[in-house]
Amino acid sequence: MHLTTIEWKPDTPGKPIPGRVRMIDQSRLPEELVYMETADVREVWSAIKALRIRGAPAIGVAGAMGIVTAVQAISADESRDIVHAVQEAADYLGTSRPTAANLFWALERMKRVAAQSAALSPAELKQRLASEAIAIRDEDARMCRAIGEHGVALLEDGFTVLTHCNAGGLATAEYGTALAPVYVAHERGMDIRVFADETRPLLQGSRLTAWELLENGVDVTLICDSVAAQVMKEGRVDCVMVGADRIAANGDTANKIGTYSLALAARAHDIPFYVLAPTSTFDLARKSGDEIPIEHRDANEVICGFGKLTAPLDVKVYAPAFDVTPAELIAAIVCEKGVVRPPFADGLRGIVGS
Numbered sequence: 001m002h003l004t005t006i007e008w009k010p011d012t013p014g015k016p017i018p019g020r021v022r023m024i025d026q027s028r029l030p031e032e033l034v035y036m037e038t039a040d041v042r043e044v045w046s047a048i049k050a051l052r053i054r055g056a057p058a059i060g061v062a063g064a065m066g067i068v069t070a071v072q073a074i075s076a077d078e079s080r081d082i083v084h085a086v087q088e089a090a091d092y093l094g095t096s097r098p099t100a101a102n103l104f105w106a107l108e109r110m111k112r113v114a115a116q117s118a119a120l121s122p123a124e125l126k127q128r129l130a131s132e133a134i135a136i137r138d139e140d141a142r143m144c145r146a147i148g149e150h151g152v153a154l155l156e157d158g159f160t161v162l163t164h165c166n167a168g169g170l171a172t173a174e175y176g177t178a179l180a181p182v183y184v185a186h187e188r189g190m191d192i193r194v195f196a197d198e199t200r201p202l203l204q205g206s207r208l209t210a211w212e213l214l215e216n217g218v219d220v221t222l223i224c225d226s227v228a229a230q231v232m233k234e235g236r237v238d239c240v241m242v243g244a245d246r247i248a249a250n251g252d253t254a255n256k257i258g259t260y261s262l263a264l265a266a267r268a269h270d271i272p273f274y275v276l277a278p279t280s281t282f283d284l285a286r287k288s289g290d291e292i293p294i295e296h297r298d299a300n301e302v303i304c305g306f307g308k309l310t311a312p313l314d315v316k317v318y319a320p321a322f323d324v325t326p327a328e329l330i331a332a333i334v335c336e337k338g339v340v341r342p343p344f345a346d347g348l349r350g351i352v353g354s
Contacts, residue, residue: 003215005170006053006061008068008134009037016130017072021065025052026170030211041070041089048096048103051202055171056245056281057140060102063093064133067110071129076122086114086129098293099254099322101246105280106136140173143278146336148180151241151276153339154332155185155192159238162195162228165256166208167243167276169216177243177276179209181334186218193219195237199256200225201302201319225258229265240266244277251327251344252289253277257320263329272331279335279352289324297321 003024010019020039027050028034036052038044044066047053053062070089076082090107097103113132117125155161167178175183185192194213199205206222213220223231231237240262246254253259253275266273286292299317303310311317333340333347337354340347 003033003169003212005055005058005173006065007137008065008130015127016134017068017126019068019072019130021062021069023047023053023058023062024170026054026208027052029170030207039069039072041066041092044069045093045096048093054204055166056100056102056243057144057172057177057278058170059097059100060106060280061133061137061140061173063090063096063103064106064110064136066093067107068126068130068133072126074122079118079120079122079125082122082125082129083114083118086111097295099245099295100281101283102278102280109136137173140278140280141175143280143336144172144175144177144180145184147177147276147278147334148175148184150336150338151181151274151334152184152188152190154239154272154274154334155181155190156238157190157192160193160195160236162197162231162237162240162262163209164197164205164228164240164242164259164262165199166204166212167241168209168212170208170212171243177278178241178274179213180276181241182213182218183216186216193221195228195231196220196222197225197228197258197262198222199258201305203305204256225261228262229268232265232269232271237266237269237271239271240273242273242275244275244281245322246286246292247275247277247282247333247348248286248288248292249284249345249348250288251330251333251342251348252292253325253327253330253333254289254292254294254322255325257323260323260325263325267329273325273329274332274334275325275330276334279337282335282348282352284348284352289326292324294324295321
């Protein structure tokens with residue numbers, strides 16, 4: 001990826017704070033590439049909620065940086081006031097989107113750093129928190145690159161990958177998760193093609209995945225969600241690669257709505273279905289997908305998406321943002337530490353502890 005999805009921009013070079021979050025406003029793509037900058041935690045919350053920044057890893061980075069925006073302007077005589085402000089900001093940012101595990105992982109990490117660094121002066125503690133948020137962003141970039149290095153072993157020259165939603169560089173600090181192996185393969189000169197589902201109702205596949213793959217010179221073909229099973233039937237797909245917003249201890253995986261349907265179609269056509277995500281997406285405290293909280297979106301995103309009325313205004317709408325793919329439909333889970341095969345329970349615990 002030659003674009004930076006999200007970063008922290010210090011006002012003074014070499015000094016983390018004061019500063020601001022700079023991120024691509026993904027709601028404006030593909031019509032225009034626009035960056036938004038903010039030092040207001042309320043605007044960070046709104047950007048996450050309104051999908052101006054989206055993708056589980058990128059949301060986690062935004063959450064960490066959002067905490068920094070909340071505390072950097074606070075006038076405090078004691079560091080315990082900063083620690084309390086971090087807790088309040090984390091609680092607030094956690095209400096933006098409930099399903100992505102990375103958001104809560106990053107918020108908990110920031111809270112932990114604040115508590116462990118309470119002996120510092122208020123000014124030093126603020127700098128420490130800013131440095132931690134930047135580290136989370138940089139670690140995500142490294143993890144995604146590692147996911148690509150592990151995942152490329154699942155591809156062969158000439159393969160066509162089907163993907164859903166956007167799990168590329170726009171969803172992370174860099175490279176992406178599901179698309180990371182595609183980018184690594186592309187760098188190595190392998191002939192890899194991609195089918196990108198449009199991903200209704202907000203079209204993250206057509207607006208974002210197709211756009212970023214074209215920007216990076218990858219052969220991509222856009223299809224309607226309902227075409228996926230047909231291209232599988234026609235023998236045009238070699239594997240399915242998707243990201244994840246939360247992975248339970250048994251391997252059940254929450255991802256963008258429509259992923260479960262793809263997994264069923266892939267099983268019917270004997271096509272391997274792979275999930276790619278960093279370990280920050282793992283939620284091993286949840287035994288199965290039944291315990292994963294599922295976000296529900298506003299009905300207007302279905303009835304009147306992108307300003308065009310496409311259904312009666314008074315029709316009832318059921319709009320979960322995610323579904324859960326059972327572990328038995330998943331051929332492998334790829335993270336920055338390697339490839340985990342079924343059965344997942346022992347493998348996921350082992351790789352997290354490695």
